[in-house]
Amino acid sequence: MAGRLSFANITALAPMVRVGTLPMRLLALDYGADVVYCEELIDIKMVQCHRVENEVLQTVDFVAPDDRVMFRTCEKEKQKVVFQMGTADPERALTVARLVEKDVAAIDVNMGCPKEYSTKGGMGAALLSDPDKVEAILRKLVGGVSVPVTCKIRILPSLEDTLSLARRIEKTGVAAIAVHGRFKEERPRHPVHCDYIGAVARAVAIPVIANGGSLDLVKTHGDIRAFKEATGSTSVMLARAAMWNPSIFRSAGPLPLHDVMIQYLKYALRYDNHAFNSKYCLCQMLRDKVESVLGKRVQAAQTNRELSDAYGLEDLFKETQKQLEARRDALLSPEWRQDNVITMDGDVTTMALKFQRREYPPQLTPKMFLLEWSRRQKMEQPTYQTVQRAQDRAFQSTVTVEDRKYRSSLWEKSKKFAEQASAVVCLRSLGIPEGRVGAETDAWPQKRKMEDNRDAEEKRKKQTVDADGEPETGGL
Template sequence: MAGRLSFANITALAPMVRVGTLPMRLLALDYGADVVYCEELIDMKMVQCHRVENEVLQTVDFVAPDERVMFRTCAREKRKVVFQMGTADPERALSVARLVEKDVAAIDVNMGCPKEYSTKGGMGAALLSDPDKIEAILTKLVGGVSLPVTCKIRILPSLDDTVTLARRIEKTGVAAIAVHGRLKEERPRHPVHCDYIGAVARAVSIPVIANGGSLDLVKCHDDIRAFKEACAASSVMLARAAMWNPSVFRRAGPLPLHDVMTQYLKYALRYDNHAFNSKYCLCQMLRDKVESLLGKRVQAAQNNRELSEAYGLDDVFEETQAELEARRHALRSPEWRRGDVVAMDGDVATMALKFQRRQYPPQLTPKMFLLEWSRRQKTAQPTYHTVQRAQDRAFQSTVTVDRKKYRSSLWEKSKKFAEQASAVVCLRALGIPEGREGEENGGRQQKRKMEDDRDSDEEKRKKRMSDGDRESDKNVEPTLHA
């Protein structure tokens, strides 16, 4: 099909846990990689995510119930990025593939990683001993999505068994097979088995992507062709060689490592990459220089500002933060806020929103504002009905106000946050100020109004008590003294 990603004669950034996030993928594309794989993402975590178009970062984010961004991508890599998942369940694999289908170029199933992170639950290299499940997963994906589907395997102890498995995989209709030329028990210190990869390449008609040559065979871009020829493969996938210096993909030769790390950090700042993930990737590039003065500063950094200072990128950090804050400010405009979409779920008004505690002044919450509003309207106090989801123990709450119901369609990490989210939905649906910092007639003004109302009520109560006492005095007969 026209426009589909081809795996023939390509050089790819291999999937690497904690390394294959957006900044590294973009950097690899800058330096000449044809295709980039994201880090392996587990189906059980991804299936709980919801898709968010991040207008500030201009990305598409897949966000877990606890608000962590599990996968972030952008338009720049849309036709080049392969989403790799860890799975042992055909139906769940298909659900995840359909979730990300319109934002990536292909879907890959990890069948080669030997680490416990991947093998628990029968995923990763554990699948190599269950070819029936391999076939079921790949067949379900090939038939269920419009994108190319691939898989990444390790070799089996027997050459014949490896070839037999590859042929069985080919029959499912996958677009390519990536072969790491080591047994699942072997590690990088063991030599890569180019002969096994070559046997697979000769046995199937689809592209075979050779993997595993970083330590022994691939030191620079010129070595990529030699590794491909040694394996008789159509394409090559690089992991550690690219992790150590992504400019290995440059035909003109690698760049100085400091320049590469600086460019990586610029992408990390631009796309708000988590500081600890950025620090991990920078330390991998530093390798034996991790105990240098720069390395120690990187290891000690606790946030992106400190990482920027270590590389002399203070001005870049400030400029990037100012640019992102300007976008946030534009999106906070009243016109944008009123764009909240209310949808009806039966008799419940819903909005897709999360409770963000930092948006509200200290000691003030949406529940407080809603309670105060109800009191002034002389309606019954709001009541909250909260449920917990078994699969991830997340919470969702429905608030009833004046016999109408409101809730957020997104799940929260705690009962308190779920109740606050439902209160926000109610306040926004009714057009009531909720007290957010910077909100017109909100924040401190609302707090003062609530305090003034309470003071006024207290004065009225005292006056009623005083009037009652005087009235009571009139009705008491005078005491007769002897």
């Protein structure tokens, strides 16, 4: 089929948990990777997701019921990204594959990870001891989706068993096999068995992607060719070597690591990557420099703004947030603008709006913003009064702040959403930021003003102490 992803003669970014998210994949492609794999995503979690076209970020998000984004991708990588799943169930695997197939270039099944989070439930390397299930999963996927299907395995204790499994996998119709050249019990400190990978490459006609050489065989781009020759494979998959410095994919040679981290962070900001995930990836690149001044600032960071500050990218952060906010505002429908018309229902300020959870980052909610604002204004904390409608069991909440009441005139499906909606009405009525995506970390002008005033007051007191020898307020 024209346009189908080829796995022959490629260099790929391997699937790595917490590393293979969108910013790292895009960075690897920029530096010359031919194919990029996402981190392993478990079918049980993915099957609950719904597909959302995120017009603000210009991404496609697969969102879990708790509003976490399990997988985020974009047009830039669509022809190069492979979705790797952890599964032990053919039907569930097919459901997930059909959910994502229009947004990815291929589907891969993890049959090699030896870690407990992957092997529990019979997934990952646990599948190596159940070739019937391996075949059932792959045949179901190959026959059920329009994109290529691959799998990633580890070698078995005997070469004969390894070759037997590889041949059986080939017969399912997969487009390629990635082979990690270590046994299930072995870890990265153990040398990779290039002879096993080479034997598999000779035993099958489909491309074999060699994996496992980052420890001592692949340290520079020039080593990739040597690893291919050592394993008899036409393709190579890099994990830790790419995690430590993604510019290893550059044929012209690696870039200074600081420059690479800056480029990574730019993607993380552009695509609103979760700060803790960004921090993890940056710390992997820092490696033995995590105790440096920069490393300590990165480790201490809790937000993307703080990560940006650590790298001197304060202005870039602010500009990125403004761009996202402007894009969000430009996309607002006339209906949304109507939502922001303030009306009065007796003594209650109302707006006709629904709480849209996807507009807010997981760690922040309008209720949290309202509570924090109230504390800083030295007000009593907001109180919520919620009622439920009998005919459809929908909810409506009224929040009281400083004896003034606010609520949405629309009813919500849950008490939690009703309370959040009333908090939004209050915040918008008062002109206070509510933490929407694109503005959440630059959303406290009042907070910063109060902190500036506090700092100025403390400075004035200190000057008084320095001048008079005792505090302005005197002593008892």
